[in-house]
Amino acid sequence: MKSIVKAKPGPGAVYEDWRIPSIGMRDVLVKVEATSICGTDVQIYDWHEWVRDRVKPPFVMGHEFAGRVIEVGKEVSELREGDLVSGETHIACGKCYQCRTGNAHICLNMKLRGVDTDGCFAQYHALPETSAWKNDPKLSVEIASAQEPLGNAVHASSVADISGKRLAVFGCGPIGACLIGLCKSFGATKIMAVDVVEYRLKLAKEMGAHVVLNARTDQVEKEITRLTDGRGADMFFEMSGAPSAFEQGFKSMRPGGTAVLFGLPSKKVEVDIANWIVFKDAHVRGVFGRRIWNTWYKTAEVLRAGMVDLSKVITHRFDMEEFSKAFALMTSGNCGKVIMYPNGRKK
Amino acid sequence: MKSIVKAKPGPGAVYEDWRIPSIGMRDVLVKVEATSICGTDVQIYDWHEWVRDRVKPPFVMGHEFAGRVIEVGKEVSELREGDLVSGETHIACGKCYQCRTGNAHICLNMKLRGVDTDGCFAQYHALPETSAWKNDPKLSVEIASAQEPLGNAVHASSVADISGKRLAVFGCGPIGACLIGLCKSFGATKIMAVDVVEYRLKLAKEMGAHVVLNARTDQVEKEITRLTDGRGADMFFEMSGAPSAFEQGFKSMRPGGTAVLFGLPSKKVEVDIANWIVFKDAHVRGVFGRRIWNTWYKTAEVLRAGMVDLSKVITHRFDMEEFSKAFALMTSGNCGKVIMYPNGRKK
Amino acid sequence: MKSIVKAKPGPGAVYEDWRIPSIGMRDVLVKVEATSICGTDVQIYDWHEWVRDRVKPPFVMGHEFAGRVIEVGKEVSELREGDLVSGETHIACGKCYQCRTGNAHICLNMKLRGVDTDGCFAQYHALPETSAWKNDPKLSVEIASAQEPLGNAVHASSVADISGKRLAVFGCGPIGACLIGLCKSFGATKIMAVDVVEYRLKLAKEMGAHVVLNARTDQVEKEITRLTDGRGADMFFEMSGAPSAFEQGFKSMRPGGTAVLFGLPSKKVEVDIANWIVFKDAHVRGVFGRRIWNTWYKTAEVLRAGMVDLSKVITHRFDMEEFSKAFALMTSGNCGKVIMYPNGRKK
């Protein structure tokens, strides 16, 4: 089958033939109809530092997808051939304390599809039934694929009540943009979106941000304070990993406010524990992945209800063999979610 | 000044002259521009059973209002002449355990305006600064008056996260209707409204209910179960006090669901503790009044953001002297919120 | 193997030979070293009304146990021969909404060991690995068996913060007694225990109750109010199912308080929704079973730390063939937890 393969250490990847995976008794085999690129894929492609110690080429890249089940293992109990499925990237061990207490998304022995195992940038993909999510058959394959990053936003938006809140979102890439759409639908009364890329601020605006701020040219802290009548934002979401965003976010947050941290800084960040957190009696929440399957249920629910228009976030589409163009676009930042079709586009 | 006075025990009230209240050092005097009728006022007017033991005629009725401050006591620190204020009906003692721990709305020694003290169905009304809420000067006086019942809905909608929930609302009077509008704005994915009065179901629909059910003609429990794919509602709000609503609500709620109880049944209700609550590991919350001032801030915020169109709930307007028509209309149920003007209507 | 078998509809049970269960690929076979009697077992034995529609004799009774694994299925991954295990009575489907969102304890398709399947009042018992709990090998088999009801108490005590609370416990059978021990260890500052059986009040006292009240002779509501300086209890636990306990509990609870409902009344209870729940802005929680496996981890943890002396609650021991004496004792109420030994007592 055709696949995007990280063939060896170093930047880049190749488009080449790979064996069609065989499945175990509790696995399903999926014909991949759409797959989408995540920031993690770009880091693997570009051979970032953390990647070097973690991955073991050669392997098939990719973790976001949607496709049809074409074969099921003998002990598969719910899924059937023809089902439209997506997959949870985080493959949990099922045995550690976190897994056994409703927090499999932070499993101690987590494996990631397309990082620790062969991924889904391929015509076919095999996964355990316990990692598969059965979609509403009416969902488009593009949205079904992109619902995993939407799930990150759903998880982030669920750690505190959004209704009636004035909040800031730092970082308006695909996940930040989804989050803005969700916060709008969940009753945020003022959404202040911050980024440095105009393309993304435009997307933020389309998704429902009341105000957009460019961190290069606007005085972010001052503006948020002004826009909240001097009170400070009730909460902020850090979706960018940019060190300056932490400072701006915490400083413009009101005492008693909530900080939701999702973005991954490339190194340690200097944090003013006293003024940003202690004196404010602040609530800070790290947010990772998606709760399994709580987040998926809620994601399906908001999609069905039309609460977030994910199609606005999906800005570009490629045949899979054009992957190098797709990755270059991702690197530029001038895009939302980018879809690739491993088996050609549906007409 | 002209006032609606509960002159003596028994049904009815009279429209007559009353002394203009004098104010204490920490009070303000308000010229009442709009006042609205609550179900409690109707029960006092009709001389319900609980009223007989509680009130001491003669007194001025009424508790919901908006008006301009025309005089301030010497120790009043924030309010000024000309401010547009409303008032929190519940006058807390400030000294009991609840008052001193952020729960003044359930004060042990609570007094109610228009029940235990002279009310606001009058040209002028005096109240402590600590019970007054300063409105956005741009708010219409009708909405400023009706924001107190909106506040009940805001409090009810705040006891659990609404986003992504499928929920039922039993009772679609003014507060239920406001609640439906809020739940819609706060991200409920399916709102099922239940009442027995068609006028109110129509209002529910206008406020954003996805489905309306008439408890006289529809099989409520069965329908809610069907509309939630057999899973049951994630939560329900009981806003009616009707005994049948408790049964329908609890039975159609999913295991692990949340019941929010606001309506006041006229007598004890038979509750199937085992099947409705224990086996379901259910969350049940009584909801009373409004949190002071948390709820008021949130109410102001959702009004400013246009999240609930309170003008749809305000269905009728009267000069105050036409009060008997206004009360008759309230009794019929064929209305939303009813406004009266003690000092004549603004043109 | 020797077993206690519900042989046919109607009261009673027989002690007779039963086939040793064979195990599936993911099951384990256990030699039962201790088993304990639950109120549910007594209701099956006595042939209560709900039992008639539910169970299908003949079947082996019993659900609480501890024993050694003597055989494991081919796909069993963690358990080994010789492990000391107990079992979660509630066998969840793993596929419903509740199961997939961390609430398997309220599974829509729940089966109960010893009710819907063959139980553990037998020399051997088979169960799926996913329902087995591996004990600390140093735990006594009696305590390992009785930790399931302790788990009910752990779950109940975990729905609200106990520290610094003045609280009432209605019903001081084995689970109520465990709960009292836990509340004591978790920082309750005043525990008021209520029952009608002196034996149980004595047990309550031993487990750490500060005050015991006999509902037959004491004015419970008045006493609790007095013991809390007129403020009312911060919370109460209803562990008895007695209708009068609900009235006493809610009336003596302070505004803003919490009611935890675990006991199962035999029929509907008249509840004063307005005064007990709405006006008090009360929190009410139904509590069922144990959270899987959150509660088990916490139970193991409090046992290891010596936070509750379960041996005080275990008051009687029998060889399994003396089961009719054991059941008669349970019916009398003059006991705590009753243990039976299907394979004879360890010396």
Added chain:
Amino acid sequence: MKSIVKAKPGPGAVYEDWRIPSIGMRDVLVKVEATSICGTDVQIYDWHEWVRDRVKPPFVMGHEFAGRVIEVGKEVSELREGDLVSGETHIACGKCYQCRTGNAHICLNMKLRGVDTDGCFAQYHALPETSAWKNDPKLSVEIASAQEPLGNAVHASSVADISGKRLAVFGCGPIGACLIGLCKSFGATKIMAVDVVEYRLKLAKEMGAHVVLNARTDQVEKEITRLTDGRGADMFFEMSGAPSAFEQGFKSMRPGGTAVLFGLPSKKVEVDIANWIVFKDAHVRGVFGRRIWNTWYKTAEVLRAGMVDLSKVITHRFDMEEFSKAFALMTSGNCGKVIMYPNGRKK
């Protein structure tokens, strides 16, 4: 009256006569029977950097005290001459968003006694009735004075459920030591205390720590991991402000764990946002002061119930004129809480 006065910028203070304060209509005058020294007082004494920009000498130092009311203003409503009172150090404005929504402890316009106003290291002290706490008359004056720092520990211990938790406490000064005592009484199953001063580790042990670790000589992260069977601590409390404590605390915390931050680092701390917070889906809470009056009620309750033996934390006593010895001792770290008597010691 005799007072400890910060007479001018720079290190030190003087013991000299000061005018007895006159009281306003809503104030009370107190004869100070015991006063205690806080770390903040030491920083003012030593003229730390933050102090220079904040305080305006000359003023009376000190904020922790207990004393008898000897005069009440005309509008004082609850307090009477002879009442034994302590005082909340944080004097809130009562008008900002935080004050009006139950979070006066993080008032936007906070003033601190003994920092922004004259303090209580004096024979007499005046304070608003709204900042005074009426003590149980049976409480010793030393404990009544030291209950404010105990309150910090009560507030910290209340942000998450302690029961059944394995937790680490970094920093075993008086507040950390109180916290250890509370966690023990609230059901922590393993308390691991960390400090660098042996005197304090000894105190930690006495207050109930299961294990003490000296950060100079022990491998803290490794030890905590080992002591929690490799799982990591469920939560940790950072009470020291030492940068290394943050690293050790976050690294040894399990995924899904809780970090409670109270200590004030003297400058920014490098935080590994990705590994410490995001990947762990961690809960982080800043904790400041005491909730008014929630924390005070709980503090009084745990003192009355004997849940924490504050007398163990009170290690030294001085007449107020010996203040320079008292401050030198505080600086050494070889003490717990230090009491001074402005009006001589009771025999």
